[in-house]
Amino acid sequence: MFLKSPTAQTRPALTLAAVAVVQFMVSLDLSVVNVGLPQIADGLGFSAVNLAWVIHAYALTFGGLLLLGGKAADRYGRQRVLLFGLTLFGLASLAGGFAQEPGQLIAARAAQGIGAATLAPSALALLTATFPSGRPRVKAFGIWSAMNAAGGAFGVLIGGLLTQYVSWRWVMFVNVPMVVVAFAMAWRVRTAQQIARGGRPDVLGGVLATAGMVTLVFGVVRTDRHPWTSPTTVTTLAIAVVLLAGFIAVERTTRREPLIRLGLFSHRSVSGANAFNLLVGAAMASSFYFMSLYLQQVLGHGPAASGAMFLPFALGVVVGSVLAIKLGYRFAARNLLVAGALLTAAGFAWFGQISADGSFLTDVLGPSIIASVGFGLCLAPLVSTATVGVDPGELGTASGLLNSSRQIGASLGLAALGTAAHDRTGSIVTPETLNAGYGLGLTLCAALLVGAVVILLAVLRRTSTATALEHDVP
Structure with missing residues (x-):
């Protein structure tokens, strides 16, 4: 049984602002640390083997606890869980910035992952409950998707600038002011929310x-x-x-009371969106990884310059998200997802043609614009499709499931495609062999997106409604 708070007052604009800051921060933290890894290794004395756990510790707790975080949001209240997650994330970021040895930083990253696992689903569920349908929903999810993608893309730029010109410690400290702002806004939201009562x-x-x-x-x-x-x-x-x-x-x-009701997967929108999201997450995480290495290890750019070269991608995602808002009033979400994924696949296929003697203008800029606009076009329709028609008392669970499929997809994809790229590179490491490996990995990213389109077309039915952002797709 789910009860609503009788004194709650909905503040849509404040809710949207708080959720936007939260999503930007969570997305930024997935990539902001990557560029600073060499400096982190030098500063704290990480071994080559243990350094990867700076990334893995976050992915492990974030991906592993998302379902539990989503259920907690449904059971104990989305705002309450959101505030808890912000507190934990902020404290963990401070601890990581002050770390004096490898174990302390890894523990802080794991705690950040726990915080993110409660933040991401509770924030998304709060947004979905506040904007249940209509044009406000389309606009809200468009803004959410822009902040989501911008955080990941700008994370590389911000991480590079902070690492090169300030200190690697600021890739952790940078979260603290965002936590303070988001907490202040979320505290004042006081939005109506479903809270589970009864049932063990x-x-x-x-x-x-x-x-x-x-x-x-x-x-x-x-x-x-x-x-x-x-x-x-x-x-x-x-x-x-x-x-x-x-x-x-x-x-x-x-x-x-089950952690996740299996009947939730009977919604074609839920099952189709999560399968699509799994492959998209695999492709996007892998492409960021390969392009970061290509810019630094093949073209020889430094951390700040490499981060700056991701700026067109970040801007392209924002453009794609704005297009999704405008087109979302006229076209079904299924059509926007297909168009966006195919456009992103085309960009990644172009990325797959990178050369060892290439440059930013000839090998990076063009495919960055195409892939980023396509990715931005996908985000809002994907989130809305995954939560449309879901019972209000299960929005946190559905949001946690969507975040979980992306995180698991990112881990699986990066491991599988990284192995393929490593095998193509071979034992003799030169700019030419590295380029061959990264090119293959990026081509496989394009193939994953084509596979995501095939799954989407097979699972989601055509809809005669103007947009699936406003209506359920059964």
Whole structure:
């Protein structure tokens, strides 16, 4: 049973502003650290093997706890969970900035991931509940998608500038003022929200789901040290499958309040959007990784210059998001998703033609503009499709599921495509061999997006409504 707060007063503009800042911060933190990794290694004495855990610790807790974070938002209140997540994220960012040894920074990054796992689904659920339908919903999701993508793209630029001209520690400290601003706005929102009452929580299901997701991400991120076919990786992934299968079995039979109602997947919009999001997440995370390395290791640019070269991508995503708002009033979300994904695939296919003696103007600028506009065009329709028609009491769960599919997709894609690129590079590392590996990886990113379009067309039905951002797609 779900109850509404009787004294709640909706403040749509304030809610949108708070959620926009939160989403920008969470997205920024996925990429802002990457450019500063060499300086972090020198500053804290990381070994080459352990340095990757600065990234993995965040991905592990973020991806593994998203479903639990979404359920917590539904059960205990979205605003309450959002404020908790902001507090934890801010404190973890401070701790990471002041870290004096590798273990302290890794622990801080893990705590950031826990905070993000509560922030992302609660913020998205809050936005969905505040703008349930109509033109305000289209505009709200357009702004959300622009901030989401801008955070990831600007994270590379901001990280490069801070690392080169201030200190790597500021890639952690930069979150603190954003936390303060978002907390002040979220505290004043006082929006009406569904809060679960009655029914015992499904503790066993929560343990199995969290353990399964964490084990899955753990197995995937360690493929840089243990190949996919190694006994270590195979065993880890098998344990993850067993845990997740056990979770499904428990959800089917439990008499308690389930962590996620399996009937949620009967919505074509939910299942189709999450499958699409899994592949898009894999492609986008991998492309950012390959292009960052291409700019630095093949073309020889420094951190700040490499970060600045992502600026056209960030601006293109904003342009695509604005287009999504305007076109969202006229076209079905399914059509916008297909068009955006195909445009992004074309940009990545162009990226796949990079050369070892290339330049920013000939090899980066053009495909950046095409891919970024296409990606921006996808974001708002994707989020709205994944939550449209969902019961108000399950918005947090649906939002957590969508964030989880993107994070798991990013981990799986980066590991799989990174392995393919490494194999193409071979044992002799030169700018030419690295270029060949990165080119292959970017071409595979394009293939993933084409696969996402095929899945979307197969799962989502055509709709005669003007836009699926305003109406359900059954």
